Every structure is written in C-alpha cells, then in structure tokens.
Amino acid sequence: MKINIKKLAVAGMMTALGVCLSAFSIPIGASRCFPIQHLFNVLAGVFLGPLYATGFAFSTALIRNLLGTGSLLAFPGSMIGAFLGAYLFRFTKKVWTTFLGEILGTGILGGMLCYPMANLLMGNKEAALFTYVLPFLISTIGGCILAAVLLSILYKSGIVYYLQGMLKET
Numbered sequence: 001m002k003i004n005i006k007k008l009a010v011a012g013m014m015t016a017l018g019v020c021l022s023a024f025s026i027p028i029g030a031s032r033c034f035p036i037q038h039l040f041n042v043l044a045g046v047f048l049g050p051l052y053a054t055g056f057a058f059s060t061a062l063i064r065n066l067l068g069t070g071s072l073l074a075f076p077g078s079m080i081g082a083f084l085g086a087y088l089f090r091f092t093k094k095v096w097t098t099f100l101g102e103i104l105g106t107g108i109l110g111g112m113l114c115y116p117m118a119n120l121l122m123g124n125k126e127a128a129l130f131t132y133v134l135p136f137l138i139s140t141i142g143g144c145i146l147a148a149v150l151l152s153i154l155y156k157s158g159i160v161y162y163l164q165g166m167l168k169e170t
Contacts, residue, residue, distance in 0.1 A: 010048060011048055014040050018037055019064055021036040022060075022064050033135055034139060037057075041081050041143070042151070045089050046098055048167070050083050050086040052086075053085070057081070058075070058078075073117060076110045076114055077113075081101065081104075081107070081140065083101075085099070085100075085101030085102040089101070099144045099147070106136055107136045107140040108137070111133035111135070112132075
C-alpha cells in the first residue's frame with residue numbers, strides 16, 4: 001500500500017479534533033456516547049477511504065483510552081462503523097451509504113461486538129448481547145445527523161469536491 005501523506009495528515013488532524021471534542025459525551029444506559037466520533041467517522045469515510053478511516057477511528061479510540069476519556073467499547077464500535085461507511089462510499093459514491101455503513105457498523109455490529117469485550121476484558125458478566133446496541137444506535141444516529149448537516153453545507157459550497165480531488169491518490 002502506498003502511503004498518501006495528505007490523507008495521513010487529514011486523518012491526524014481529525015484524530016486530534018476527535019480527541020479534543022471527546023469531552024462532549026452523553027451518558028446513555030451502560031455506555032457513554034460520543035456523537036462527534038460518529039460525525040468524524042462519516043467525514044473520514046467520505047474523504048479518506050476505508051483504511052485511513054479505520055486507522056483514524058483506532059487512533060482516536062486509543063488516545064481517548066490512554067487519556068481516560070474513553071472506554072474499551074470505543075474500539076469495535078468506531079472502527080467497524082468507519083470502515084463499513086468508507087467501504088460503501090468507495091463503491092457507490094453516495095453519501096447516504098456512508099451513513100448506512102456507520103449506523104450498521106457502529107450501532108449494530110459494534111454494539112454486538114462490545115458484548116465479548118465487556119464480558120471478558122471489563123468483567124461485566126451481566127451484559128447481554130444487545131446491551132450496547134440501543135445506546136450505540138442513539139449515538140450513531142445523532143452523529144450522522146450532525147454529519148448530514150455539515151456535509152450538505154460542504155456539498156453546496158463545493159468544498160467536498162475540492163477536498164476529494166486534493167486527497168485523491170496520484
């Protein structure tokens with residue numbers, strides 16, 4: 001894989017913003033929800049592609065965990081959603097598929113993958129398979145709404161096309 005320095009720089013800036021804005025969280029049930037992470041997952045899917053979006057999601061989750069502002073549950077949710085959203089966008093070039101990938105990847109698949117993590121790594125023996133699905137879905141849908149508003153403004157102004165052209169691999 002050839003490294004695209006521009007995409008790497010954008011992923012780094014998005015990681016920094018994601019970590020800085022992680023103070024904005026909403027406690028829902030057994031988890032803390034970060035709609036800003038889902039906003040950035042969608043943006044990473046549109047601008048960076050599957051590998052860089054997944055790397056961005058992993059980096060943000062890792063730094064948040066090291067700083068004590070995140071939980072281990074951030075890994076499966078954010079990474080699967082970022083990858084699936086970017087993967088669907090890459091093949092369809094339709095933004096709504098990015099939202100769909102983020103909601104399915106983070107809200108449903110990521111929420112279900114949190115069960116073994118909570119059970120084995122965090123010692124939460126009373127967690128059920130679907131314990132985290134509803135809180136993750138709420139957070140993901142909130143982040144996707146924010147991303148939809150931001151992307152509609154960026155599309156109308158033409159900035160999306162400029163950024164996609166600038167970040168295109170040559």
